[in-house]
Amino acid sequence: MKILIADDHELFLQGLEFILKKEYPDATIIAAKDYVGIFDVLDNGEVFDLIITDLAMPGANWLTAIKKIHQQAPDTPIVIISAVFDREILQKTFDIGVSGYISKSFPNGLIVSAINLVMAGGMYIPPDVLQMSINTSSQRVREIVRDLDEANTDSSEKVLTPRQMDVLKCLEKGLSNKQIAYKLGLSEGTVKIHITLLMRALDVTNRLAAVRAAVDRGLL
Secondary structure (H helix, E strand, O other): OEEEEEOOOHHHHHHHHHHHHHHOOOOEEEEEOOHHHHHHHHHOOOOOOEEEEOOOOOOOOHHHHHHHHHHHOOOOOEEEEEOOOOHHHHHHHHHHOOOEEEEOOOOHHHHHHHHHHHHOOOOEOOHHHHHOOOOOOOHHHHHHHHHHHHHHOOOOOOOOOHHHHHHHHHHHOOOOHHHHHHHHOOOHHHHHHHHHHHHHHHOOOOHHHHHHHHHHOOOO
16 A cells, blocks of 8 residues: 655654554555656656645745645545634535545544545545535535535434445446446535435445345445
8 A cells, every 4th residue: 555645844754654564554655745746757657546735835836836736646545634714715625526625633543534535435524514505506516515415314224225235236246436337327525425425324435245134235
């Protein structure tokens, strides 16, 4: 496993590397101190399983930079870890295609849980998103909130929605998020949301366990 992390505060960068090494002892972790460092690494053709980056860093405008990172590594989940928690910025990162947005104020355990969720193919959505007045022009965020609301209406029984069952059947076939999105006519971000929700409903932490749990419960 290879993880690229970036932050212009050296102390936080070292702390994040320590947390990741503890959680993924066999991982190769590459650190960059600004956006230029990220671009240099990606320009060299290195492929990563995960990219974790701050937003406010030297070297580029954050919006342009995140778009470029996503373009250069379209199949790599991107997690934003930032001290900035602004409604408009949050919406724009989801629109670009990030897989998670983590506050630097989160305790280590929650940061690890969020990263594990993303690594399992899901999407980490800050609880505060549900408290926001969502800009109706942000299609991706509206999808997120709609699907979360749909899941929460029957959370006590943990019933999978028809769309989550469609995604689950695709997971059983071993399809990637991109393949599922193409097959079901969804965005990859929406697929990640459904995976997150069905894993939560089945009380599992990865895709394979979700399929096994579904088989055990007679859903597949």
